[in-house]
Amino acid sequence: MGTDRLTAYPERWLGGTAPGGLALPPARPNRIHLYAPRGVYMDDDVIVVADSGNHRVLIWYGWPGNDHAPADVVLGQADFETEGPGLFHLPTGVAVIEGRLFVADAWHHRLLIWDRLPEENDQPPDHVLGQPDLAGTAPNRGGEVGPTGFYWPYGFAWIDGWFYVADTGNRRVLGWRGIPEDRRDPDLVLGQPDAYLNSENRGKGVGEDTFRWPHALAGDGRTLFVADAGNHRVLGYTPPPEKDRPAELVLGQKDFTGSFELPHVPQGPRRFRFPYGIALFGDLLAVADTANSRVLLYTGLPREGAYHPASHVIGQTDFDGSGENRWQAVAWDTLCWPYGIWFHRNRLAIADSGNNRVMVWRVEFS
Template sequence: MGASALMNVKPVRWLGASAPGGLILPDAKPKRNQLYAPRHVFLDDQYLVVSDSGNHRVLIWRGLPADDHQDADVVLGQPNFETEGPGLLHLPTGTGIWEGRLYVADAWHHRVLVWERVPETINEPPSYALGQPDLQEIRPNCGGAIGPLGFYWPYGIAFVAGWFFVADTGNRRVLGWKGLPEVGQPPNLVLGQPDFYSGLENRGQSAGPNSFRWPHAITGDEHTLYIADAGNHRILGYSPLPDVDGPANLVLGQNTYYETREMPHVPQGAHRLRFPYGVSLAHGILAVADTANNRILLFTGPPRTGVGVPAVEVIGQTNFEDSGENRWKAVGPDTLCWPYGLWLHNHLLAIADSGNNRVMIWRVEESSHDTS
């Protein structure tokens, strides 16, 4: 399938302060419409949630913003929209709303915070934490050794086919629960390690189909689980969804399960990845944030097994060969600089364009859809 398979791909919304022409750092004092190095974004029919990671806060918009640079409605992690710095949150990353609850991966506090309802007012406190015994503890692995109930830099979270997953990045593993977990509930599954008490990079060996270096983001459906193994420059896919540890049967970004090459400063093509930090699946489209190549790759089908499957469309670059930040030109509505988190919903792709301090929303539809 050629690159023309997805012909309806275009930017529709820009959130975050404008950067006319060149990169502009945010002001020292944050604002309601300003972002600083956002690392994740979630979108559904009711809410847009952004991890404004550099400002150590989460911003919420009620519904899809109608205008570019629109003010956020709610801030979490700060007492107001003008305060920044670590507090309740320290580098928040993954976000999601499932069964009416808001989940935020508070990565550098080594926990996932849960609000039992989506907050409607500024700085509402979370209901409880996963990965820590209470809301006061913030040490890696609950202050002890690696175990089933602790996290070390949990960057990514997902709810896939009734399973809740956490990319426990610092422990080089993915944990899974059947259903949404409650406080103190141990996981049912560990991927990437032989047990719940191990945390070696690539299991202490060379990379393979059952190991991770930096698992960072997760997506999937009832057929396949996809994990962005950023440090090994690849996406691993498991079909069917695993309920025990085992090897993946799909790898994107590398030519084998044992290869972990990064290839900077050369034409990238449609199948290479460099530090893929984000991944999202919806409507038969798999979107991958090829972060260090400053682009988003789109795969249709989606691929479920195989090795080195090529993408069919690219966002952020004009072709599959280039990889420059903002195409080595000015910041524009269709350029990217170090995109991190992604979320596909209702043919809209929200991109945390971290290096440009903004979130971009694109319409992404296959050519068989009518967008007139």
């Protein structure tokens, strides 16, 4: 893994098995199989997975006692055998915040909230953000870009009293002091001059204050990290911004104006191709380097500067590897297009989308 201070190994596999070295979903959904999951959350009590390809969210109560364990609850479908867009259209980010379940219903351009963790199948949400009501599903509430609408909100985060949304299609990050249940205007619009503009890279080109596809967020109260997937980089803001301003940190590029991406060559420890996920555990930062089918780990949390190297890699045997399942077969320690990731203490959950599974890795320091 790179040093003797950190070791990581897979501990649990959720989703179907991989006969013949492939993990394929069945023709009809069930309680076990997943189809292109893009989001995952875990804590001591639950594991929640955005089973994106099946347009549903699955919940496991407690730590699964074995691999391929069946889910306990399904949301967005009447039962475990139903599929297709309904309540959800490509759900992505999921998290439990202060006992409440949040789901980024990305292609319905909204976030859905349950006041308590659902214990019944197909339980309806209690609140919606980004739309006037639960019937609304149009981008930007059916109008032009504004402060209270979303366009493909793929990710969100609750950090040190701030609620952030990666409003991906509007190329911005929105932030509220507290959770905006009253649908009030955001306290922060990051990446655009105001709440009524949504140009790619602000219409001026890649810079220290622009986004192409902001996709996921993490932070610790000292720094806000934004996975700017379309520019193949992660930006860091120290301290977390209270108004639009440039970032102090860029990972994945040599400087703040770069958006370099070159597939099928040795990638090394400094570059990304479409980093769609990000997670934080103490001073350990994890980045889902999605198109390189790996997760990069940074020890000694970087907060400023550019082009810092990762210290460890998950999913490949070394930093030069970038193949889907290492160009071989699905194995316990391989990845294929990992998307959402989540740290809970020293467990890292990975939505291994291309392998139609979620893998939970144990990360230990010695």
